[in-house]
Amino acid sequence: MVSKWDVAVNDSGNSNETQTEQSPPRPIALVVLAVILALEAIALAGSAVFLAVEIFAEPSASIGSAVALAIIVALAAVWVAVVIRGLLTGQAWTRAATVVLQILVIAVGIGSVQGPAPRPDLAAALIVPALLALVLLFSRSVVAATGDRAQR
Numbered sequence: 001m002v003s004k005w006d007v008a009v010n011d012s013g014n015s016n017e018t019q020t021e022q023s024p025p026r027p028i029a030l031v032v033l034a035v036i037l038a039l040e041a042i043a044l045a046g047s048a049v050f051l052a053v054e055i056f057a058e059p060s061a062s063i064g065s066a067v068a069l070a071i072i073v074a075l076a077a078v079w080v081a082v083v084i085r086g087l088l089t090g091q092a093w094t095r096a097a098t099v100v101l102q103i104l105v106i107a108v109g110i111g112s113v114q115g116p117a118p119r120p121d122l123a124a125a126l127i128v129p130a131l132l133a134l135v136l137l138f139s140r141s142v143v144a145a146t147g148d149r150a151q152r
Helices: 004-012 016-022 028-057 063-088 092-112 122-136 140-145
Strands: none
Touching: 004 016, 004 063, 016 140, 028 063, 063 092, 092 122
């Protein structure tokens, strides 16, 4: 049975089906950027789980610091997921958040080749996707897709 409300919503063009049909397809660069960010979010979530397990597996000099670090990394993973959602919905604020995230990833990558035990493989695994994400972020199609909706 179809209610009056369903008919009114469908006739006014406010249904999800109508909005999906009218929205332009996402640019390939935007999808690739979202995939890169998703891989970063998965890596952060995995790191948070590892840090949480390490709290119980190996005694820490400071339990409070270990717990705080695990929580901060978990929150970072959630934040990257929020940025991905905003990016896929065309929110302009996601560009700034993505730039900050990629600069932080590059800084960690640079730090991984310094010190007594350098890891160039880890540095490459961090820096190359971050640079690719920055290039994609400033491509015309991504800037247009995440631009101010009032201007369209």
